[in-house]
Amino acid sequence: MPNSPDRSQAITETVTRYIATVTDGSADDLAAFYADDATLEDPVGGEVHIGTNAIRSFYSSVTGVQRDCELVTLRVSGNEAAFHFRLTITAGDNKMRIEPIETMVFDSDGKVTAMKAYWSPADVTQL
C-alpha cells in the first residue's frame, strides 16, 4: 500500500509544522526536523548538505531575515511529500517572494532523511 491514512496524516502534520517553523523558528528548530544523516539540496543542482550540523549551518544563513511562509499545495505519497510553498522575505527595504516546490523523504520516526528544493533565480519576484 503506497499510503496509509495514519502515516499520511503524520507527514501532513510534519510539513505543516515545518512551514510554520520556516516562518518563525531558529536554525536549530529547522535542523530538528532532520535525521542525523539526512541530506538537503537547496536548490537542486547546488551543494548537497549532509548531516544535521551542515543542515543547521545552511538554515543559519537564511534565518537572519524576516520570513513569512505559507503552504500552497501538498501531496503525500508513500513515505514522501512534495509541496509548493510561498516564502516572502523582508530584509530592510528589500522584499522578495520565492515559491519553491520541495520534496521530503521521511523515515519511520517521522524525521526527514532527504530534502530537495526546486527553484531558480527566475522564480524570485521582487515585491
Place this chain on the structure above:
Amino acid sequence: MPNSPDRSQAITETVTRYIATVTDGSADDLAAFYADDATLEDPVGGEVHIGTNAIRSFYSSVTGVQRDCELVTLRVSGNEAAFHFRLTITAGDNKMRIEPIETMVFDSDGKVTAMKAYWSPADVTQL
C-alpha cells in the same frame, strides 16, 4: 552553476511537450521521453517501473481513456524539474480530476532518467 538558461529552457520545453503528450499521445510517445534505463514511480511508494518497456507498459494502462492535462506550476532546478499539473480523465459517464506533483531528472540528451509522481487517492476528485 545550478541553472544555465539554455538547459533550463530545454527542460521547460520538454515538460510542456510531456504535458501535451499526456493529453493526446500514445504510450509509445510517452515512453519516448525516457532514457533506456529510466525509472518511473507513480505513485511514489508504489512499484518502480524500470526501463522503457516497463514504462511503455505503465502508460498503456492509462492511455485508453480520454485525458486532458494542463500544467499548473513548474520549477526547473539544475538538471531536474518539479511540476504540479491537473489531469482530467473521462471514462464513459465517469469524470475525475487528479492533480499530482511530479519530479523528473534529465540526462545530457534531455531524456528523463527518473520520474516520480506524488499523489494519493485523497487527491482524486470525482467531477
